[in-house]
Amino acid sequence: MDEIKKDEYVIKPCTTCSNQVKNIDMERIRHRLDKLFDEKDFDEAEALINYWLKEAHIAKDLRSELELQNEYIGFLRKQGRGEDAKLHAKRCIELVESLSLDKSVSGGTIFLNVATVYKAFGEANVALSYFLKAKEIYEKCLDKNDKLIAGLYNNMGLALTDLSQFDAAYKMYSDAITIMGQNIGNELDKAISHLNLADLIYKKYKSDLSDDYSKYSDEIENNISIAWNLLNKESIPHDDYYRFVCEKCAPSFGFYGYFIYEKELKKRANER
Numbered sequence: 001m002d003e004i005k006k007d008e009y010v011i012k013p014c015t016t017c018s019n020q021v022k023n024i025d026m027e028r029i030r031h032r033l034d035k036l037f038d039e040k041d042f043d044e045a046e047a048l049i050n051y052w053l054k055e056a057h058i059a060k061d062l063r064s065e066l067e068l069q070n071e072y073i074g075f076l077r078k079q080g081r082g083e084d085a086k087l088h089a090k091r092c093i094e095l096v097e098s099l100s101l102d103k104s105v106s107g108g109t110i111f112l113n114v115a116t117v118y119k120a121f122g123e124a125n126v127a128l129s130y131f132l133k134a135k136e137i138y139e140k141c142l143d144k145n146d147k148l149i150a151g152l153y154n155n156m157g158l159a160l161t162d163l164s165q166f167d168a169a170y171k172m173y174s175d176a177i178t179i180m181g182q183n184i185g186n187e188l189d190k191a192i193s194h195l196n197l198a199d200l201i202y203k204k205y206k207s208d209l210s211d212d213y214s215k216y217s218d219e220i221e222n223n224i225s226i227a228w229n230l231l232n233k234e235s236i237p238h239d240d241y242y243r244f245v246c247e248k249c250a251p252s253f254g255f256y257g258y259f260i261y262e263k264e265l266k267k268r269a270n271e272r
Contacts, residue, residue: 024056024064033071038240045075066095070110073117082121089114105148108137112152115159124162131156147186150179154193157200166204173197188245191230195252198223202256224256231265243269 029052036045049072056065069092076085092110101107115130135156138149157172177193180186198220205216231249236242247269254262 024052024059024061026064026067029068030071042075042079049075062095062099066092066099066110069095070113073113077117077120085117086121089117103137105137105141108134108141111137112155116155119155119159119162124159127159128156128163131159145179145182147180147183147189150176150186150189153179154189154196157196161200161203164203164207166200169200170197173200187230187233187236188242191227191249192245194223194227194230195249198227198256199252220256224253224258228253228258228261238268238271243271
């Protein structure tokens with residue numbers, strides 16, 4: 001499951017770009033988009049993005065266009081519009097190169113988000129190439145325990161799993177969990193990683209010709225149990241992100257036969 005949290009991947013303002021136009025207020029636009037997404041008013045959200053994309057194009061404001069394109073590819077991915085998402089992802093890469101951001105953390109963020117687009121629409125090989133670009137930048141520019149790196153590893157593990165590179169995927173998830181253990185308040189993301197590990201182990205079992213589920217069942221159940229306990233930590237605020245995670249995690253518990261957990265998480269996902 002994709003667990004990218006938008007507030008962790010906001011592109012930092014550029015202080016060196018001479019083509020930055022002051023009248024495109026990205027903070028205000030993002031605030032408005034968040035409200036529209038919360039209200040599930042997707043038509044209005046898309047109209048807002050397209051309006052400001054045109055304004056950025058007219059003003060030759062490449063930096064604002066990049067931020068808007070970044071928002072758009074996430075929107076299109078969640079809407080299941082693969083061809084549109086990939087088209088705008090290509091424009092993101094063009095803008096990263098035009099703005100010479102391909103060695104910066106901001107550029108790494110774009111590579112990561114582009115990778116999630118290709119991963120979501122069945123092109124794990126392409127996704128992995130962009131994940132590796134992001135990995136090179138993040139590991140060079142960020143502290144080794146930065147939660148951005150954990151998020152990258154977790155998403156990279158998904159692509160590696162799709163490619164049946166199970167050992168490499170296992171290391172990505174394990175490293176992500178280790179990093180999150182060094183930071184406070186990452187219970188939800190850790191839960192996602194443990195469920196991803198369970199899925200990885202299950203897929204590895206399905207590809208094992210010995211067909212001996214007993215070799216894997218204990219580890220699968222252990223990861224599910226850890227994920228459930230993390231989701232039930234009393235210290236976790238039941239905010240929008242918590243509801244989002246409950247919604248995304250519920251089917252995983254159901255898949256492994258934990259139907260009571262699945263039902264409870266669906267209930268929590270709809271609490272306001």
